[in-house]
Every structure is written in C-alpha cells, then in structure tokens.
Amino acid sequence: MAELFSKKNNEALVTPLFKNNPVTIQVLGICSALAVTSKLAPAVVMGLSVTIIVAMSNVIISLIRKTIPNRIRIIIQLVVVAALVTMVSEVLKAFAYDVSVQLSVYIGLIITNCILMGRLEAFAMQNGPWASFLDGIGNGLGYAFILVILAFVRELFGSGTLFDIPVIPDWAYQAGYINNGLMLMAPMAFFLIACIIWVQRAKDKSLQEE
Amino acid sequence: MEHFISLFVRSIFVDNMIFAFFLGMCSFLAVSKSVKTAIGLGIAVTFVQLITLPVNYLLQTKVLGPDAIVPGVDLTFLAFILFIAVIAGIVQLVEMVVERFSPSLYASLGIFLPLIAVNCAIMGGSLFMQQRIAMEANNSQAILNFWDSVAFALGSGMGWALAIILFAAVREKMEYCIVPKPLRGLGIAFITVGLMALAFMCFSGIKM
Numbered sequence: 001m002a003e004l005f006s007k008k009n010n011e012a013l014v015t016p017l018f019k020n021n022p023v024t025i026q027v028l029g030i031c032s033a034l035a036v037t038s039k040l041a042p043a044v045v046m047g048l049s050v051t052i053i054v055a056m057s058n059v060i061i062s063l064i065r066k067t068i069p070n071r072i073r074i075i076i077q078l079v080v081v082a083a084l085v086t087m088v089s090e091v092l093k094a095f096a097y098d099v100s101v102q103l104s105v106y107i108g109l110i111i112t113n114c115i116l117m118g119r120l121e122a123f124a125m126q127n128g129p130w131a132s133f134l135d136g137i138g139n140g141l142g143y144a145f146i147l148v149i150l151a152f153v154r155e156l157f158g159s160g161t162l163f164d165i166p167v168i169p170d171w172a173y174q175a176g177y178i179n180n181g182l183m184l185m186a187p188m189a190f191f192l193i194a195c196i197i198w199v200q201r202a203k204d205k206s207l208q209e210e
Numbered sequence: 211m212e213h214f215i216s217l218f219v220r221s222i223f224v225d226n227m228i229f230a231f232f233l234g235m236c237s238f239l240a241v242s243k244s245v246k247t248a249i250g251l252g253i254a255v256t257f258v259q260l261i262t263l264p265v266n267y268l269l270q271t272k273v274l275g276p277d278a279i280v281p282g283v284d285l286t287f288l289a290f291i292l293f294i295a296v297i298a299g300i301v302q303l304v305e306m307v308v309e310r311f312s313p314s315l316y317a318s319l320g321i322f323l324p325l326i327a328v329n330c331a332i333m334g335g336s337l338f339m340q341q342r343i344a345m346e347a348n349n350s351q352a353i354l355n356f357w358d359s360v361a362f363a364l365g366s367g368m369g370w371a372l373a374i375i376l377f378a379a380v381r382e383k384m385e386y387c388i389v390p391k392p393l394r395g396l397g398i399a400f401i402t403v404g405l406m407a408l409a410f411m412c413f414s415g416i417k418m
Contacts, residue, residue, distance in 0.1 A: 074328075075298050108333070185407075190403045
C-alpha cells in the first residue's frame with residue numbers, strides 16, 4: 001500500500017491543485033472555464049464531468065500506451081475521449097436535463113478541452129495507470145476549483161443567488177442595491193480570471209513571467 | 211439571400227467565437243505574440259472551418275438526424291465521435307494536399323494545421339450548427355439549408371481570425387508597456403481580451 005501513495009504519486013495528485021493549476025498556470029481549458037461559470041450549478045457539474053473524463057481517459061491511454069503507434073496517437077486519444085464524453089453527456093441528459101441544457105455545447109467541447117489532450121500527451125503517455133489516474137483527478141479538481149471560484153463570484157454579484165437560492169436579502173434591494181448584470185457577461189469572466197492569476201502570482205513570485 | 215447575409219455578418223461580430231463564446235482560447239492566447247503568425251493561424255482556421263462545417267452539416271442532416279437513414283432511428287448520440295473524426299481526418303487531408311501542391315503555403319501554415327484539429331472553435335462551430343438546425347425559421351441564428359451552413363462557417367472563421375489578429379496587434383504594442391510584475395504575460399492578456407470583449411458587446415445591439 002505504501003507504494004500506492006509514494007511521494008511521486010502524491011505530487012501528481014496535489015501539485016495541479018494550486019502550484020501547477022491547469023487553468024491559471026498551464027493555461028489549458030480556458031474556453032469552458034469561462035463559458036459555464038455564470039451560475040454555480042453548471043460549473044460544479046462541468047468540473048465533476050471533466051474530472052471523471054480526465055481520470056478515465058488517462059487510465060485508458062496509459063494502459064494502451066505501449067501499443068499506440070506514434071503517428072496516429074492524436075486520433076486514438078480523440079476517439080477515446082469522444083467515447084467517454086458521449087457517455088457522460090448521455091448520463092447528464094438522463095439524470096440532470098436542466099443542467100445539460102444550460103451547459104449546451106460546452107459538454108461536447110470537453111473533447112477538444114486542452115486539459116485532456118495536454119495531460120494525455122504530457123503524463124499518461126509516459127506513466128503507469130495508477131499515477132495517471134491520480135494525475136487526472138488532481139488536474140480535474142484543480143480545474144473544478146477555479147470554476148467554482150469564478151462561478152461563486154459571478155452568480156453572487158451577477159444574480160444575487162447561490163445555486164439559484166437568493167442570498168441577498170430583500171431589504172438590501174429596497175435600500176437601493178442592484179445586481180451587477182455585467183458579471184454575467186463575457187468581459188467580466190476575463191477580468192475575474194485575470195484577478196485570480198494576479199493574486200496567485202503576487203503570492204508566489206516564482207510563477208511570474210520575465 | 212437576406213438571411214444568408216445577416217447570418218454571415220452576425221457570426222462575425224455579434225456571435226464572435228472568442229468574445230461571445232470563448233471558443234479556441236488556448237491557441238488564441240498561445241499563438242498571438244506576433245501579427246504575422248496570427249494572420250497565418252487565422253487564415254488556417256477559417257479555411258478548415260469552411261470545409262469541416264458544411265461536411266458536418268451534411269453528416270448531421272443526411273446521416274445522423276432523426277429519420278435520416280432509417281425511419282424511426284435517431285443517431286444524434288454518435289455526433290461527438292463522428293464530428294471529431296471528420297475534423298481530424300479533414301485536417302490531415304488538408305495538410306497533405308497543401309504540402310503536395312503549395313510547399314510555400316505549407317511552410318507558413320503547416321505548423322498550425324495539427325493545432326487546429328483540437329481547436330475548440332472548429333468543434334464548437336459544428337456543435338452550434340447542430341443546435342441551430344433545430345431553430346425556428348424566423349430566428350436570425352437558424353441554419354436552414356446547406357448555404358446557411360457555409361455562411362455560418364465563413365463568418366465564424368473570419369470572426370475568429372479578426373479577433374486573433376486584432377489581439378496580436380495590441381499585444382505587439384504592449385511589449386513597450388510597464389506592467390505590474392504579477393500581471394505580466396497571462397494576466398494582462400486576459401484583461402486586454404476582456405476590454406476587447408467589452409468593445410465587441412456594442413455590436414450586440416445591431417438589428418438585422
């Protein structure tokens with residue numbers, strides 16, 4: 001059992017959460033991170049779906065990595081990922097239809113989410129299944145973490161709710177408080193992620209560029 | 211004809227792939243350090259979009275849609291796998307054709323083509339097309355026939371190219387600015403994209 005949580009495996013699980021976060025440091029998977037975060041519920045579902053898909057596809061590719069011919073590896077990776085995404089999308093349609101309508105095309109776009117291809121290329125092609133599984137979980141959770149922060153801020157200030165439950169009291173509205181509609185629009189998503197990057201790099205000077 | 215033009219203009223400015231839907235952000239941020247490479251990638255994306263989207267339109271309406279091949283059979287759940295296979299295949303094909311017939315074009319575009327297979331703007335375009343087929347005819351976003359899908363492909367590709375070229379131009383000038391240390395690189399890039407998205411929001415009032 002000691003080997004299962006060796007130092008290297010632990011690193012694969014923990015570093016993507018903060019120090020090597022897929023969104024803010026590796027700059028992968030920005031598209032969906034910004035698009036699905038105007039409400040918390042779809043953001044959480046998206047984060048979980050990506051975590052499951054990254055972990056599963058990492059394991060599958062890692063198991064067959066020695067038999068994949070190098071020239072067509074991208075197509076094989078895409079087909080494995082597309083099959084997994086189709087399964088997740090069908091499950092969502094069956095059990096969480098409202099959320100799957102809100103996520104619209106972005107659930108299908110997990111296929112071209114750079115986190116998947118990036119992790120498959122950089123990690124699963126060189127490492128064993130268990131380490132790849134942990135790496136997938138770590139990167140998925142690191143991605144979900146950023147999504148939840150963004151969605152929390154955007155939903156709280158944009159519509160005054162969390163998980164669609166009103167949290168801003170009525171007297172605040174009567175006193176003249178107004179929801180900031182811009183929070184739900186595209187530009188604010190860009191500004192917020194810039195703020196997250198700013199805070200993270202101000203705290204850890206080794207991440208700064210140039 | 212009117213619908214064709216309105217769909218084309220709308221998908222460049224109002225439904226811009228980057229500023230309204232955040233599609234293709236990865237290569238947008240990575241390959242926008244100089245205007246020259248941005249133009250190359252922009253043209254390559256437009257080109258691939260223009261080929262793959264109409265092909266996927268035919269695939270969706272003639273093969274996958276409800277009652278398309280066999281009455282009573284709906285194969286839409288296969289769309290993800292088939293769309294991505296079509297995109298990867300066509301990108302490979304385009305790469306080979308360009309290499310064979312125009313080595314100079316290949317030298318300037320060749321490195322971008324493999325990137326495009328996993329560009330969300332291409333896959334996203336096909337998935338939006340799938341959604342828009344089901345829309346009502348009076349909706350200005352609806353795709354009603356083959357030529358509408360061509361208009362949407364051309365418009366969304368050109369919108370993406372326009373966005374990356376503008377952004378690269380801003381970024382080239384930004385080399386000379388003094389930016390706070392933690393914001394350098396990625397941080398200021400996001401703020402710039404945000405400001406450009408604000409500017410593009412003013413197109414959303416256009417009625418056609």
